[in-house]
Amino acid sequence: MSAFNDLLAFQRQTEALSSVAERLGWDQETVMPRGATEQRAEEIGAMEEVLHERRTDPRIGEWLSVAEPENEVEARILQLIDRDYTRTNRIPARLAAELARVTSRAQGIWAEARANDAPQDFLPTLDQVLMLKREEAAALADGGDLYDALLEDYEPDTTAAEIARVFDAMRPRLVALRDDIMGADRQPQPLTGHFPQETQLRLARACAGAFGYDWSRGRMDIAVHPFSSGRWQDSRITTRVVETDPFNCIYSTIHEVGHSSYELGIDPDYAFTPLGRGVSMGVHESQSRIYENQMGRGRAFTGWLFNRMSDAFDGLNIANADDFYATVNRVTPGFIRTEADEVQYNLHIMLRFDLERDLISGRLDTDDLVEAWNSRFQKDFGVAVDRPAHGVLQDVHWSVGLFGYFPTYALGNVYAGCLNAAMRKNVPDLAQALAEGDAAPGVEWLRENVQRHGGLLPPRDLIEQATGAAISPDPLLDYLEEKFGAIYGL
């Protein structure tokens, strides 16, 4: 056996164990008995210790130092293993353990502070988390930028400065579009009524099928916060049901189908290697978003959905497919990121991106965080935050140490904008198929140009190769202005 093969065999087992650990998370959020939380914590802790030991196994370093790649695929595999090995080894065991301990505790404190609308109960803990994350970032950065070092875990091969340039270009056009929409005379009607759970789930299954979800390698369950989990032959989605709002269930489902289909669409030869997973959170989000928004919330697909929902719920309070399209895409003021529409969503992200960079750099103190959040929100959204649970306390991310994660949501939207422009050009019959409840032509284009490559190409190369153009926020902004301009008669 060559060093490369030895390394790959070792990695294969690590990937299998990591898949097992991920499935424990799925189990916990969907089917686990409620009284099993302490036991599950022990099980997850034991798996993580096994995985950590493998990821820092000195044999990896020895294999890496002598392995000779025979082609570009092997070279990329070595590069990804090297990146993970280097990063894992840079974090002292004491710091990793302390981070795990503090963030696990912090999540509970955050949840309680949010329930009580009491940021002062959470901020001292956030300070602890921040201190540890800065220490982690310093260990990882090796003299470079702290925030960039954290970002690399979620969106490798980019920098905060590059992202800031993209975001800065987007903000004025998004704010202007939002203001125009809010001031428009034409305002779509909301969907109202009672929509029984079973019917919603049946519709959600039909939508997952319309987007080509492979039920032989997946399943759908209910979870409090929808997510997808797993890869290769087993990638599962979850959804939620609010009986007054069927769009919540339907579009959560299509979104998660996007994530899952990315994993399931990767070249099966890459399974159990570092190439066998989505290459970055941004690219992942580009798939979930283009399924959910550019295809799922487009006029063509919503026409099909209008008929299905009218049948399933025995009539709707919306008169026709055009009005329904506007209803699906309604823009309303709101404080909550996860409930935001396509126009405002990225503004929520930019706010968090700027604040978290300042928190990591130390330019912003947690004592001033509430004030910073609220004034920025007033500026970008034109309304005042009414309570902390609707402001700084709304997201779990910072409590569990996910600094550097937020921008990938908006990057995903930017990538989706680029991909959508190219896809529409290359798949002329897509709208016709979507109007018949069939996203297959779009899904196939995405599988061929994005999904099948897995981790082979860095995010930027992947998107640019797929679209034949440099990454830019313009396609997304053009799409939003055109779409919402038409809906709101701007």
Place this chain on the structure above:
Amino acid sequence: MSAFNDLLAFQRQTEALSSVAERLGWDQETVMPRGATEQRAEEIGAMEEVLHERRTDPRIGEWLSVAEPENEVEARILQLIDRDYTRTNRIPARLAAELARVTSRAQGIWAEARANDAPQDFLPTLDQVLMLKREEAAALADGGDLYDALLEDYEPDTTAAEIARVFDAMRPRLVALRDDIMGADRQPQPLTGHFPQETQLRLARACAGAFGYDWSRGRMDIAVHPFSSGRWQDSRITTRVVETDPFNCIYSTIHEVGHSSYELGIDPDYAFTPLGRGVSMGVHESQSRIYENQMGRGRAFTGWLFNRMSDAFDGLNIANADDFYATVNRVTPGFIRTEADEVQYNLHIMLRFDLERDLISGRLDTDDLVEAWNSRFQKDFGVAVDRPAHGVLQDVHWSVGLFGYFPTYALGNVYAGCLNAAMRKNVPDLAQALAEGDAAPGVEWLRENVQRHGGLLPPRDLIEQATGAAISPDPLLDYLEEKFGAIYGL
């Protein structure tokens, strides 16, 4: 830290990892997408390799050699760890790998041979399995009896000779009882009709509740072959539904509730130690059987069940609770062990016990196995096996190498007979409670006298301490003769 504490901390993680591995099995049989079989095999293989490495870790030997137990509980923990460590180390890695490879293949070959009623397609493979199991037994036995060495994995602290003495005492009385029943004038009516799945599952849930199943630490799903899985805070049951036979679903459920409740009833202080699981397969089966048969199929509980089923299915073809009791306990000729009634079940086991001892010792050649099975079946059951799938090919056990497992089913019945006699004496209000659909007084007695001890006491000590009498098949046989004598008017 003392050596004992170091060893216990190490063991704690192994137990947690083993619990994770077991849950993979649950997932596979209940919720896994059908296309994920290859991936799952890799995941299970990786977990088993991690577990094997831990179980043979030389540090265990070092800790064992210096650890000083401070009380009987610690002494028993060391004894159980020592037993497992010694056994695992006695099996050469090459043999363990070969056994895993051959039995995994053999299971598929057996399933196909059974489907085709073609024993000749399976017997050469069975020969291979047997050869490896004999080699394993020789490694484990260290000069002692081969079959006893295999038995220890399932029923420690007993011997085949002891079991044979018990079985030999049972056989004539069981055969005589079966003959009397078959010849009786009074024969209970079968239950007939169509029983919808949802109603069956609702009833099964009610029965699980009646037997005190803790839903906060468990759940119920559907599986092809019902089983229970897990322990401590998370022990799940499965059931199956045959729409012409609701007893299948109901009594499978109560049986699995017995297994699960044993695990959930163990002293929580023993969690993540070798004491935190049922002490043997026989004791495990005693719990599932006493729930299912002595309580679940008794006159008191079936009276309650008759009313519940009459309501749920809007009438039955059985006139009253007495007739229903007889219907539930109908004895009919049959070839299949898993469908056998209380009277004939143990005869099925004894046949297998005798044959598998002869196979392991080499007294019986696989070439003669079909003939040996068929002639023994004719002798014990009074009918001729009509096809191999109803005879030697019916059970999966031998194909996967489970030699020594079968007798624990009948031992469980013997233990259940002993426990039932003591329980009825010590819990005088049990029948009254069962008649009201509440098994709590019986469940509490079993929890206090059997379940909570987990692995603390060896099987024999446990049963004898609970009952105050030596283990004997007499209580079971007395119970069967009295019960079926009354039903069949003998």
